[in-house]
Amino acid sequence: MTAAGPVTASSLSDRATRVAKSASEWADKVDREARFPAEALSALKAERLMGVMIPAEFGGENASLTEVADICVILGQACGSAAMVYAMHQIQIASLCGYAVGSGWHEDLLRRICDEQLLIGSATSEAGGIGGNLRNSICAIESEGDRIRLEKDATVISYGEASDAIMVTSRRHAEAAAGDQVSTVFMKDQYTLEKTSNWDTLGMRGTCSDGFIFRGEGSKEQILPRPFAEIAAQSMLAVSHLLWSALWYGIAVDAFNRSQSFVKAAARKNPGQTPPGALRVAEAANLLQQIKGNVVSGLKQFEQAKGNPDALNAMSFAVAMNNIKVGTSQSILTVINHCMLICGIMGYKNGTPYSLGRHLRDAHSAQLMISNDRILGNTSNMLLVNKPDPSLAG
Amino acid sequence: MNDIVRELLAKHGSLPVSVDQISDDADLYDAGLSSFASVQLMLALEEHFDVEFPEHLLNRKSFSSVEAIVAALAEITGDQQAA
Numbered sequence: 001m002t003a004a005g006p007v008t009a010s011s012l013s014d015r016a017t018r019v020a021k022s023a024s025e026w027a028d029k030v031d032r033e034a035r036f037p038a039e040a041l042s043a044l045k046a047e048r049l050m051g052v053m054i055p056a057e058f059g060g061e062n063a064s065l066t067e068v069a070d071i072c073v074i075l076g077q078a079c080g081s082a083a084m085v086y087a088m089h090q091i092q093i094a095s096l097c098g099y100a101v102g103s104g105w106h107e108d109l110l111r112r113i114c115d116e117q118l119l120i121g122s123a124t125s126e127a128g129g130i131g132g133n134l135r136n137s138i139c140a141i142e143s144e145g146d147r148i149r150l151e152k153d154a155t156v157i158s159y160g161e162a163s164d165a166i167m168v169t170s171r172r173h174a175e176a177a178a179g180d181q182v183s184t185v186f187m188k189d190q191y192t193l194e195k196t197s198n199w200d201t202l203g204m205r206g207t208c209s210d211g212f213i214f215r216g217e218g219s220k221e222q223i224l225p226r227p228f229a230e231i232a233a234q235s236m237l238a239v240s241h242l243l244w245s246a247l248w249y250g251i252a253v254d255a256f257n258r259s260q261s262f263v264k265a266a267a268r269k270n271p272g273q274t275p276p277g278a279l280r281v282a283e284a285a286n287l288l289q290q291i292k293g294n295v296v297s298g299l300k301q302f303e304q305a306k307g308n309p310d311a312l313n314a315m316s317f318a319v320a321m322n323n324i325k326v327g328t329s330q331s332i333l334t335v336i337n338h339c340m341l342i343c344g345i346m347g348y349k350n351g352t353p354y355s356l357g358r359h360l361r362d363a364h365s366a367q368l369m370i371s372n373d374r375i376l377g378n379t380s381n382m383l384l385v386n387k388p389d390p391s392l393a394g
Numbered sequence: 395m396n397d398i399v400r401e402l403l404a405k406h407g408s409l410p411v412s413v414d415q416i417s418d419d420a421d422l423y424d425a426g427l428s429s430f431a432s433v434q435l436m437l438a439l440e441e442h443f444d445v446e447f448p449e450h451l452l453n454r455k456s457f458s459s460v461e462a463i464v465a466a467l468a469e470i471t472g473d474q475q476a477a
């Protein structure tokens with residue numbers, strides 16, 4: 001084990017900035033080859049950023065979700081795939097910290113995540129018509145005494161092969177209703193993954209989100225003690241939407257920075273003349289500020305509600321979190337498109353300082369990652385009874 | 395009130411099990427109540443009792459059991475009698 005002291009003495013954003021430097025050097029290669037961002041992950045581990053949100057009593061640093069979101073923004077500017085891997089891992093950590101403390105097995109896992117800088121994957125999506133409807137499962141835990149077994153036809157498990165453990169949702173037992181779910185952590189030596197599909201996609205290629213038949217065996221104590229319904233409603237949905245939005249915002253920020261440098265270079269060549277792209281830079285900056293405001297207000301709402309089940313279970317909270325995800329996923333495409341118009345062919349081409357292809361392709365995953373249509377469907381249902389709060393003071 | 399809640403739950407809850415099998419304090423989400431169905435049930439209750447659920451009761455907890463729904467309704471109708 002490396003000494004934690006010297007690294008953790010610098011600020012989280014300094015540590016994340018060092019990781020981003022390495023991640024950005026490899027981002028195009030990771031994208032081109034659709035391979036796992038291994039260099040970024042080694043850097044994250046070297047900077048001991050895997051367990052920062054875990055309480056100090058288990059070896060973490062008590063980082064807030066806002067601080068972790070800020071790390072995602074920094075990583076998002078460097079490599080969308082590496083940022084997404086980090087964000088998804090932190091979503092699992094948030095569930096473990098909030099809903100498994102008190103369970104000895106999970107507390108040991110939290111300690112191991114900090115000591116060994118373990119990477120945790122997630123298998124919620126399922127074949128057989130479940131898709132991204134994560135509040136339903138077909139697969140079920142089979143138990144025999146203390147032993148449990150689980151087989152899941154998982155359509156997408158990001159970094160499945162690189163994970164040190166995977167958190168899997170399923171029905172509680174063979175007779176349970178589709179929505180009566182639990183979440184179970186299986187360690188790498190407790191499961192096999194039989195690949196069923198290959199992640200050759202438009203973007204987010206380095207997340208290596210292949211499909212697998214997951215087959216795991218473990219003991220009952222590995223099941224998270226709280227029902228998944230509660231974990232999803234109070235933590236997972238909000239944390240996913242906030243951390244995803246943070247890194248998507250980071251992708252748009254980098255696209256913006258590239259187009260701004262493009263315009264600045266043109267302005268330098270012809271002093272006294274406003275370059276044609278300048279107006280679009282202003283438009284993009286305007287949109288970027290709206291996205292930032294949206295994410296910042298969501299994080300504030302989350303931090304205020306944290307630890308208060310009534311606030312986290314409120315319909316108005318769910319509506320707000322859904323809106324942040326849907327809004328960010330749409331707006332980043334508009335921003336990057338502005339940037340593309342600003343940079344022209346230099347943005348469209350790969351391998352220039354102004355290239356935007358990877359940004360645009362990565363950003364296109366945002367609307368599908370839990371389909372916006374599905375989310376809007378849920379929101380519209382809640383809006384049959386919920387009235388949005390117009391107060392600016394709230 | 396309990397009977398009407400159960401009747402409307404049976405009609406709008408889309409539960410995979412019969413409402414008779416669900417005790418007053420059983421967790422309805424565990425029994426298969428989806429968030430979609432919970433809103434449909436809420437609308438049916440509003441229509442039947444001619445009330446409107448206030449913001450602070452638009453919460454998963456208010457619909458977590460038959461008991462909780464009855465308590466929420468009692469609060470609303472009580473408020474209205476007091477008004």
Ligand SMILES: Cc1cc2nc3c(=O)[nH]c(=O)nc-3n(C[C@H](O)[C@H](O)[C@H](O)COP(=O)(O)OP(=O)(O)OC[C@H]3O[C@@H](n4cnc5c(N)ncnc54)[C@H](O)[C@@H]3O)c2cc1C
Pocket residue numbers: 084088121122123124125126129130131132133156157158159204207209365368369370371373374375377
């Ligand atoms: C980069 C990336 C990484 C991912 N990593 C993981 C991971 O690690 N683990 C994991 O479990 N999953 C992961 N996912 C999957 C993700 O969580 C969703 O499950 C997936 O994006 C949804 O897949 P789908 O579009 O096939 O399915 P569906 O959700 O079934 O949607 C298919 C289409 O049907 C329509 N549709 C379906 N239902 C509705 C509805 N109720 N209302 C309106 N329209 C509807 C929508 O138009 C939608 O586009 C990842 C996805 C991405 C993009």
